[in-house]
Amino acid sequence: MAQRMKAGSQRGSPIRSIVGLVSLVGALVALPAGGLQMVRTLERGGYGTSSIDYAVALLGLGGGLLGLGIALLIWEVSVRQNWRH
DSSP states (O other): OOOOOOTTOOOOOHHHHHHHHHHHHHHHHHHHHHHHHHHHHHHTTOTTSHHHHHHHHHHHHHHHHHHHHHHHHHHHHHHHTTOOO
16 A cells, blocks of 8 residues: 655656766766866966866866765755755
């Protein structure tokens, strides 16, 4: 016998979980790539060049993906576990 959902409760979303995990994997790629690019550029003395801009952009992208992935996964777990404020 299937349980009926209470009013106001939500179901988990597999799309939200997948997007969260893909964001985390993207962050795990972008952050080390940006760090390596930053180190290479600074070792060459490339302050103020387009290479440093590229490294900062990669680090920013990685940070954004990391934040998005963590937020989506926390949201998904809270919905599945029915955690309320």
